[in-house]
Amino acid sequence: MFRRMEIVLLVVFIGLAVSRCGDDQSETKIEFTTSLIVSPDTVFVGCLNAAECQVTVRITLDRPAAKVFLQRMSSADGGTVLGQVGELVDDGDAAGHGDDIAGDLVYSTIITLNEVSAGYVYLQAVVGDAESSVSSVGVLAHMTDEDWTKVTQTIPDLAKACYDTNPDLNVAKTCIETIDGIRVAGIGEQGSGIWYVYDNGILGGVLPTEIDAPDADSGTDMNRKGGRATSSSRANAYQAPADNRWGQLVAALDEFKDPDAIGSKSAIYLGPYLWDFGAADDYSGAWDLIKKSVCPKFETQEIKNDTNLSRNVTPDSFKNLSNHGIIIISTHGDNWYNGLFSLWNDLWGDQAGTAPNYTIPFFADLSWPVLLTGYKTTDDIGRIYEADLLQHRIAITASRTYVITPAFVRRYNSTFPESIVYLGSCRSAYNSTLADAFLEKGAAAVVGYSDYVYAGWAKRHGEALFGPDPRNFAKNSMLPLTDPDNEKTTVQSIKDAFDDAVANYGEVTNSTAPHGAGDGTNGAYDAADPEPARIVLFPAATKTNLNVPPIINGGFEKGSTAGWTSTGDYRVLSAIGDVTPTDGTFMAIISTGLGTYGGGLTESVVQQTMCLPAKVKSVRFQYNMLTEEAMCWVGSAYDDTFKAELVDKDGVILSEGASESVNSSAWTFLGGDMFADGDDFSTPQKCTDDQGNESYGDGTYHTGWKDGELDVSSHAGTKEPVTLRFRIWDEGDSIWDSAATLDSVELELEEE
Structure with missing residues (x-):
């Protein structure tokens, strides 16, 4: 509408x-x-x-x-x-x-x-x-134009000059503290970066290796993800054999439900610096494995910057990560603001707590790991992120780049569906502060790095977490894997995969591992560092795995959209007028554009891709179509339609399990004025169609709950992913809306 x-x-x-x-x-x-x-x-x-x-x-x-x-x-x-x-x-x-x-x-x-x-x-x-x-x-209070320029350009440039001209961190920090507009500065906890806070409470910092352009796309693993680096070579780097079997990650799921499995088959990759890390980026490591997985088949979304001028990744890309079961983030990072918790009230005196920008954002003196977005302050023409800056959710680097703080993760994510979060950046796991932001919102596991690491070292470990060792094709993998010798499926938890990755490549960057430094095992910037970088898993004993069932959240009883992917208007609710769930507390609804989803929306789709185990006979579900088109427009061109379909990987319809439309269905009056800007009569009223015929309608009608069924027996046990799809669309025009409620989506097995 x-x-x-x-x-x-x-x-x-x-x-x-x-x-x-x-x-x-x-x-x-x-x-x-x-x-x-x-x-x-x-x-x-x-x-x-x-x-x-x-x-x-x-x-x-x-x-x-x-x-x-x-x-x-x-x-x-x-x-x-x-x-x-x-x-x-x-x-x-x-x-x-x-x-x-x-x-x-x-x-x-x-x-x-x-x-x-x-x-x-x-x-x-x-x-x-x-x-x-x-x-x-x-x-x-809005910043003035002069203050905005000072905060987003002038001060970052001066801070960068202080750092670049003073190799001694203490001297560089002192230089930054003298900049007009800076209240306090400090050296990153046991690090090589410097953080600072503006007079108005905005957070900033210097990350010296934010851009490592000279060796971008070089195929080396020496691209840094943060901190100072020593020179080295990767001339003898290990390369996966041309006949590697990553594409054979298929499995028959013997069990429909694993209590430790992630709660969504949706996966996302964010790569602000893919252009910089090149072949050493997680894009060609862990993410490549996830994309090639067959059973389960993950519905993947990737947002990446292929060139240094790309701005595909923005701070908004880090919002709503809770829509996904797997999150892969490959970027630069550091940890800043250690000790500010104790200093805050003294620094701002009577102003402390009086407004969001003067309110302490920290819970303790621990530093905050931060993630760079690759998005420049000069790209923010309309000051879109001014409020987030003043609320300490976003900070600014000395290279004028926005960074994400733990406060941003907490604010812009709802409940994660027991997700696995991989943070491929320096110091993302220096402490648990950033991991806690994800875990407190429902993520099941977070993996990161405790210190500065080379991109190749991080990529190798991330790759080992999700897939088997490419050198000997180990039989264990976190991704469901068909063993080429005996077809036996072995699915690891992330804890087991983590232990294997550590065993094969070392836990710390200056360790001596079986395969030597030539393959990225030795990623240390300083082999003499008493506390070298480690790969870290939070929580350490989690059993989370990727052994997802064919259908996730089929009854929508999570009270959220978890497990399903969609376009258009899809949400979960507990009632719509007299229509309530057939079972439990919640049901789903898709529409042609109700309320704030209007403005030209004409079709909505909700779907889930699955591999069907052997002996599955059908997919059963319950549905109810609602429309404002009946009864006035029955028999007209305005034939809004709902369908339930099974489609293959190319979108070809394999079978149809339900079909309702304005012209073909039987309708019962439900109520009036149920959809925004729709009909406003509480009882049926006379109306005239476009042929001049009078009928009773002008309200919201529905089919009532019906049983639907899709025959999937011919696809059961084939290890070929198929997609269960529900869709509704406007036909003729988008003036009056239609919707469909869904509940109790489940598999039916053949009788023994």
Whole structure:
């Protein structure tokens, strides 16, 4: 459906608040099934445009409520009520109230915050006597154009000059501390970088080997991922044989479910410096193995910079990593800001805590590992990341490059589906601070490096984690692997794979390993270093593996979209009007563009690729199509359609298990005004179609829940991946919307 799109700040509640009693019209207790989140969680003083002041607030309940109010509080712990600022409604009015779907138990409203000074706004939702947790909205003051240039260009250039002209780190640090606009500086913990903090609280630092252009794409493994380096050679580097068997990573899955498996078959690679690391990048190591895996077949997404002028990777690329079960990040890195936790309040005095940029971002004196994005401050023409800079989620290097901090990971990711995260950068595992940001959000395992490493040393270890040793084709692999001798499948946990990688290539960079330094085993910058770089696994004893079942989250009971990939509008909810899940608490919905997903969207697809074990007979599921087209447009060109299909790797349809359309299906009235900007009648009303015929319609109709089934027996046990696909699309135009709910997607076995 075409409609105007408003840019708003989003507040979403996603945890659990205690309900003490119901509203004043019922004794039934109403509970918040979510807690308060703000996204984005900042507004600016002065409001240069409406988007900087508007805040959309949403909360989900466990049942309908007569009244849900939003109130402003005096402090983060509640304090006193400063007054009501709005009423949250579940009416499907996206433009007016920010509510996407009527009757889905998500209550929303749009408020305007015209703040005159920097600080915080505290909000809380109330239903009767039940109160949600309190959430804060940060209020920031814009930097002037002069200050923006100083922060993003002038000071970084001066800091770089200090570092380049002073080999002694202490002298370089002192030089940086004298720069106008710098409050404090320090040397990276046991490192060769220097960090600093601006007067306005923005974080910065010098990473000396951010760009290693002279040997880019050279095929050597001496490209540095951070820190100072010694010269060396890789003339005798090991090369995988031409007939290596990486492409034979196939397996019959004997068990449908492994409790230690990752929760999604979606994988992503981020490579800001692929142009720099060249053949030594993880792109041609671990990532290549993942792409070539057959069973399971991972749905892969890669974002990379092939040249030094590419800007495909941005800070936004590091958002929503929680959509993936495997995350591979190959970049430069370092660790900064050690000791700032203790210094912060003294440095900013009475300003400390008064606004987001003056609020301490650290939990302890531990340093923060940071990841470079490759995106320059001069690329940020519209100051897109000004708020993130002031909130300490992004820092700036002396080469004018944005870096990601642990605070960024926490802010812009939801719950990871028991993911494996590989951080192929220097010092990414110097301590657990960055790993904790992922683990606290649900990641199951994080691998990184404790110190400065060469790209080739890191690549070799990353490769060994995911695949077998190419020199002797070891029978064990974290990727499901068919042994070429006896077809026996052996699937390792990441812990076992980690131990094998250490055994084959060494745990530390100055160790003497069986295969010698010529293949990247010796990646140390200084062989005499008493604490050389190590490959590190968090948590050390995790059993996480890649033995994923054919169908993940088939009942959508994770309460999230985990396990499925999609285009268009796909989400998980607990109700839409009188339509509730057939089993459990949650169901999925895809649409032609409900609420904020409108604006020209005409088709949505949700799918999952799988290898079908032997003796699988069919894929069974339940579905319900909803539409605003019926009944007025039945028999017309506006024949919105839903289908369930099984397709091969080339997209060829192998079988069809369900098909509904406006013209061919039987419809039952569900309600009116359920979709934003749709029909607004609570009972069927007369309407006239484009042929002048009168009929009763003008509302939202549905087919009711139906059983669907796809015959997959001919593909079971073939080790050929197939994709289960549900899709819905507009036919004729996109004025009225349609949707389909899904539940209980599962495999049916042949009878013994």
